[in-house]
Amino acid sequence: MTANTIKVVCSNCNLRELCMPVGLSSEQMDRIDEMVATRRKIKRGGALFRNGEAFTSLYAIRTGFFKTSVATEDGRDQVTGFQMAGEIIGLDGIVNDQHSCDAIALEDAEVCVMPYSKLEELSREVNALQHHVHKVMSREIVREHGVMLLLGSMRAEERLAAFLLNLVQRLHARGFSQSELILRMTREEIGSYLGLKLETVSRTFSKFADDGVIEVKQRHVRILDTHKLQSMINSQQCAA
Template sequence: MPRTTNPAPLPPPQEGFKVACSTCALRQVCLPTGLPAAEVEQLERMVAVRRPVARNTVLFKAGDAFEAIYLVRTGFFKTAASAEDGREQVTGFQMAGEMLGMDGIFSGAHACGAVALEDSQVCVVPYGRLEDLTREIDRLRRQFLRLMSREIVRDQSVMMLLGAMRAEQRVAAFLINLMRRLRARGFSSSSVVLRMTRDEIGSFLGLTLETVSRTFSRMQDDGLLEVRAREVRVLKPRLLLQLVRRSS
């Protein structure tokens, strides 16, 4: 991955970085509702540390040994793999409350890499501890499976984007999905500051940089969006949704 720094070694637990799931603002996203305090304390002991990840820093690389699941606490990440021609192929964008690293469960090694798109923080969950605790706490096991299912559904949605939609429909669907996820975390449902570049959006959607740029310009000319550098405001959300639905 271009212009990124190597992954830093996992820091030891230290004051100020120990996890307190019971007071975390993302508790409703990560934890099953009604989890007793004693079980929350077990979960806190399982999570090794909160790890800061500076912008453009690699969290893990393709081929790295799989050791942990990462829950994004703050910030934004992209996951990417190398295409057959050596180019970077972006496979996803992850925000607060979402998981990273599950690609390594099957083979024991990561199939893609993850890079922070802004200064971020992750909760590190050693997978061995997670297996032990999910055997003990049934509600936590169901929650973990639910989070995994959410990631699978998102991947399936991407495949539908690439297979059935025109360029402007792909971009519209991308924006709608991104804003829905942000709204679920208390952010604006009509505007977003894109942490990724146009080129990264194109890689994710199977479009060229030029096509993504032209599509944003066309949508702005049509009055659907207001675009100022990386800030995008949706002016006509119903028309944007109708544009996506035309594919069916």
């Protein structure tokens, strides 16, 4: 763990705007670099943390793609989100000092470890960091409101359209295509997130393809008509 543990330098990280506050002095940046002292690699299928594990740190995703999920006692589970580079994961653990969901890597991934106690300490001294932490948590709350709206009031086609648009939008913000994406998750995981069965997800993909809205080949999706997808979300009747 000497040569392998690369010294992380947030100040040079190309994800800085995504996971760090802006407008810091170099002295403040140094202190953050110091806090984020280690990285951790997770293999595809591996867990960053699991429900019940002690909470020690938040994680900023450097590379890779995660899902988080919660489970009922009787074994059903619900994917609560998909996270990509620059996003923060682990906020659920603060309230009870233990994690209440699983975070699983959907492809080989690497995260920056931010020990929570150090983060608290440092955000008392760096106002911008304090505010940033609050914003990250607030953003997660607002995101979940959106998912509740989706699960509570949308039909299958609207849900999938919203899901696809959300994904490409986030990927686009990271420099990827606005119209093409590779799904890192299975139909079942998409279904769990959207409150649908995998067959329904598959059928809906096929219908979108028939309608000429997207092209689907396994996990490769190309969006042909963004506007039509948009309009499906905002109008009751799901475009014929």
